[in-house]
Amino acid sequence: MMKINEEVSLETVVGKAASLLFSEYRFVTMTTVDCDEYFDIYYHFDKNYELYTLRLKVEKPGVVPSISKACFAALIIENEIQDLFGITFTGLVVDYEKHFLLAPDAPEKPFCHVPGVKITTVDSPAAKKDEVAK
Amino acid sequence: MSMIVPFGPQHPVLPEPLQLRLEIVDETVVSALPVIGYVHRGLERLAEQKDFQQDTYLIEHICGICSFMHSTTYCTGIEEIMNIEIPERAKYLRVAWSEMHRIHSHLLALGLLADAFGFESLFYQIWRTREHIMDAMEYTTGGRVMLSAACVGGVRKDINEEQKQFVLEKLALIEAEFKEEAHVLLDDYTVKARTVGVGVLDAKTAYERGAVGPTARASGLKMDHRMTGYFAYDKLDFEPVVENDCDAYARTKVRIREVFQSIDLIRQALSALPDTPLKTAFKGNPNGEAAVRAEQPRGEVIYYLKGNGTDKLARCRVRTPTFANVAPMLHMLNGCSLANVGVIVLSVDPCISCTER
Numbered sequence: 001m002m003k004i005n006e007e008v009s010l011e012t013v014v015g016k017a018a019s020l021l022f023s024e025y026r027f028v029t030m031t032t033v034d035c036d037e038y039f040d041i042y043y044h045f046d047k048n049y050e051l052y053t054l055r056l057k058v059e060k061p062g063v064v065p066s067i068s069k070a071c072f073a074a075l076i077i078e079n080e081i082q083d084l085f086g087i088t089f090t091g092l093v094v095d096y097e098k099h100f101l102l103a104p105d106a107p108e109k110p111f112c113h114v115p116g117v118k119i120t121t122v123d124s125p126a127a128k129k130d131e132v133a134k
Numbered sequence: 135m136s137m138i139v140p141f142g143p144q145h146p147v148l149p150e151p152l153q154l155r156l157e158i159v160d161e162t163v164v165s166a167l168p169v170i171g172y173v174h175r176g177l178e179r180l181a182e183q184k185d186f187q188q189d190t191y192l193i194e195h196i197c198g199i200c201s202f203m204h205s206t207t208y209c210t211g212i213e214e215i216m217n218i219e220i221p222e223r224a225k226y227l228r229v230a231w232s233e234m235h236r237i238h239s240h241l242l243a244l245g246l247l248a249d250a251f252g253f254e255s256l257f258y259q260i261w262r263t264r265e266h267i268m269d270a271m272e273y274t275t276g277g278r279v280m281l282s283a284a285c286v287g288g289v290r291k292d293i294n295e296e297q298k299q300f301v302l303e304k305l306a307l308i309e310a311e312f313k314e315e316a317h318v319l320l321d322d323y324t325v326k327a328r329t330v331g332v333g334v335l336d337a338k339t340a341y342e343r344g345a346v347g348p349t350a351r352a353s354g355l356k357m358d359h360r361m362t363g364y365f366a367y368d369k370l371d372f373e374p375v376v377e378n379d380c381d382a383y384a385r386t387k388v389r390i391r392e393v394f395q396s397i398d399l400i401r402q403a404l405s406a407l408p409d410t411p412l413k414t415a416f417k418g419n420p421n422g423e424a425a426v427r428a429e430q431p432r433g434e435v436i437y438y439l440k441g442n443g444t445d446k447l448a449r450c451r452v453r454t455p456t457f458a459n460v461a462p463m464l465h466m467l468n469g470c471s472l473a474n475v476g477v478i479v480l481s482v483d484p485c486i487s488c489t490e491r
Contacts, residue, residue, distance in 0.1 A: 001215065002425045002438070027344045029453035031425075031438040044425065044436065049362050051425055073344035073461040076168075077453075083171075094167065101171035101490070111179050 004042075004055045010065060013043070013056050018070040020045050025052060030077045032085050034113045039087060043067070062087035069093060076100075084111035136164055139472065143172050147250040147476035150486035154479070158472055166467040168460055174490040181450035186212055186420055186441065189450065190285055196452065196491045198279050199239045200430045202231045204452075205284040207428040210364065211439040212286045215420040221410040224288035225366040229403040230301075231275070231283055232365070232428075233396040237267045237308065239431030240389040240396075243483040244319065247386060250476045251328040256318055263311045270304040273297055288413035298404050305397050316390045329383035333466040333478035336380055345462040346455045347433020348392065349482050352377045352384035359429035370402045382481035389483075392431075419445050430455055432483055454488035 008016050021027065025045035033040040039062050043054040058064055066089040068075040078089040079100035086098070086109030098108075136159045143151040153169040177196055181189045194205040206228050213220060241264035248256040268278045274297045275281040283291040293301070319325055335345065340353035350357050351374060358374035360367045375391040377384040420441025427436045433455030440449040463482045470478055 002423045021342070024341075026341055028434075029436055029458070031449075031451045031453075033440060033449045033451075042425075042438065044438075049359065051427075053425070071344075072342070073458070076457060076460050099171075101174050103171065110176060 003051070003053065005052050006054050008043075008054045008056050010056070010058070013054065014065050014067050014070060016054060017043060017045075017067040017074075020052065020054075021071055023047075027071045027073045030074065030081065032081050032087065032111075034085065034111065036113055039085065041081075041087075058087065063090060064088070065090055066092045083109075085109055086112060135159070141475055143169075145476070147246075147480065149246060150484060151490075152479075152484060152486050154467070154475065156467070156472070156475065161472045163467050163470050163472060163475065166464050168464065170486060170489060172490070173486065177491045178450050178452060182447055185445040186447055187286060187445075189447065191282065193450075193452075194280055194282065194284070196454070197485055197488045199242060199485060200235050200432070200435075200488070201279060202235050202281045202284060203428060203430045203435070205282075206232065206365075207426060207435055207437050208439070208450075209284050209286045210428070211424045211426040211437045212420050212441075214424040214426055215422045215439060215441050216286075216416060216418065218287050218414055218416050220288045220414055221412060222366070222408040223292075223410040224412055226403045226407050227289045227291075227293060227412075228284070228365045229367060229370065230293065230400050231271070231281055233399045233403070234267055234271050234301075236396045236431045237393050238264060238271070239483075240393050241267070241312070243431075243480070244315075244386065244389055246483075247382075247477070247480045248319070248325075250480045251325065253322075253325065256315065256325075259311075260315050263308055263315060266304045266308045266311075270301045273300050285413065287416055288411070290412070292412055293404065293407070298407075301400065301404065305400060309394070309397055312390075312393060316393075319386055319390060325386075326383065328474075328477055329386055329481070330379075330381060332382040332474050333385075333470060333481055334381050335462055335466050339465055340380075340462055343461040343465060344458045345433075346458045347430070348375075348385050348388040349433065349459050349462060351375060352388045353380045354378040357434075359427050359434050362427075364428060366403065366406075369406065370399055372399055382477055385481045385483075419443055420447070423449075432456055432485060432488075433458060452491055454485065454491065456482075456485045456489045459484065460489075 025047045028044040028046045031042040039058045041056045045052040079096045082098050083101045139156045141154040142148045143153045151172040155167040157165045193208040194201045196204045245257045245260035272278045275283045335353050337354040421443040423440040425438045436453045438451040442448040
């Protein structure tokens with residue numbers, strides 16, 4: 001199971017990321033999870049093959065300070081999250097304005113859950129056949 | 135006066151749809167801006183709509199080069215969430231097929247690099263050698279690229295004695311042929327002229343910018359996730375391949391040495407195959423979250439998986455090694471000559487198929 005090492009807030013995330021980098025942690029990546037009412041953003045760092053994960057809870061639609069000034073490698077990931085989840089990162093070193101991956105006519109925030117739409121399980125024809133055979 | 139030159143997405147030496155907007159003054163690159171998204175497939179979102187067992191095959195299609203490593207890393211994540219211990223034989227088989235993929239990937243990259251600096255006969259020779267490992271994968275799994283051998287709980291396919299002999303014969307062929315090709319790559323004057331001192335990435339910058347895989351190891355960083363001992367790596371004898379020259383030549387050298395290292399690892403894995411079942415049976419659905427990592431040919435891949443107790447995942451996030459190597463690559467391009475852009479990009483061995491998962 002994944003260990004969350006620290007919870008951070010919008011006010012502390014940049015400082016915490018900078019202090020980890022100063023302590024010779026390597027930036028690995030960021031992960032965004034759409035939890036319907038809010039987003040969870042995980043900041044993964046590494047030192048000696050151990051992951052160190054920060055969690056930031058962000059209310060939708062989401063405006064988050066960018067860590068790209070402290071950590072250039074985050075620039076690509078933050079632009080990707082902007083495209084796919086519609087979260088706005090303020091202070092990005094290079095801002096593709098939500099068109100890093102997406103073409104101008106692409107749907108907006110395609111990785112966000114659509115309110116009121118739930119993915120349900122549908123039995124496959126093969127599974128039904130197995131049931132009948134039993 | 136500076137001007138912008140678009141490099142790609144269609145370019146004779148770039149096999150992948152990546153564009154670099156190069157700001158150049160005379161023939162020197164002043165800055166570079168990557169533009170991707172030409173083939174983005176939204177596979178992470180699609181993975182939330184398939185059940186977690188079907189995802190094994192979906193995830194395998196993220197990349198046509200390290201496909202097996204994607205599916206096994208994904209399976210490892212699910213196994214971690216569901217507390218499944220896989221059988222010993224499955225661990226060794228995962229190592230064997232992963233290392234076959236590494237050989238396949240490195241030979242492909244080295245061939246393309248030779249093509250990038252205009253050494254076409256070397257490109258053909260390396261790719262001819264690569265066919266041997268493709269044959270080995272086909273003979274043991276039925277697939278040359280998509281092995282479909284991984285599953286949650288272990289592996290779906292086995293390597294019998296006859297197949298083992300076939301693989302060992304192919305490895306001997308690769309070793310003999312690649313020794314000659316490696317000699318050309320390392321010692322030929324024209325190759326050195328195009329790679330030595332080109333695309334320098336010092337160790338400090340490599341670490342700060344999050345470089346992974348051969349790109350990081352060629353800058354003197356001893357980083358190889360296999361050292362954590364996942365699958366059966368903890369029972370095999372190997373050390374990360376590290377070079378300290380930090381340039382395109384060093385990155386080439388790391389890949390060459392890793393081809394021989396992978397040959398050795400496959401031999402070790404096949405000689406120690408334990409006699410156990412291939413798969414652990416399990417029940418239920420994943421409920422919880424895991425972040426797992428593995429060492430792919432291009433470097434560390436990380437999978438974040440979140441299950442909610444149903445047969446569909448709440449989130450499947452993949453950070454591929456090429457994504458991590460974009461920021462270091464931009465640093466290498468600053469100040470290089472326009473003629474070296476292709477060589478530098480291919481020395482990083484970018485996989486846009488992975489990046490645009």
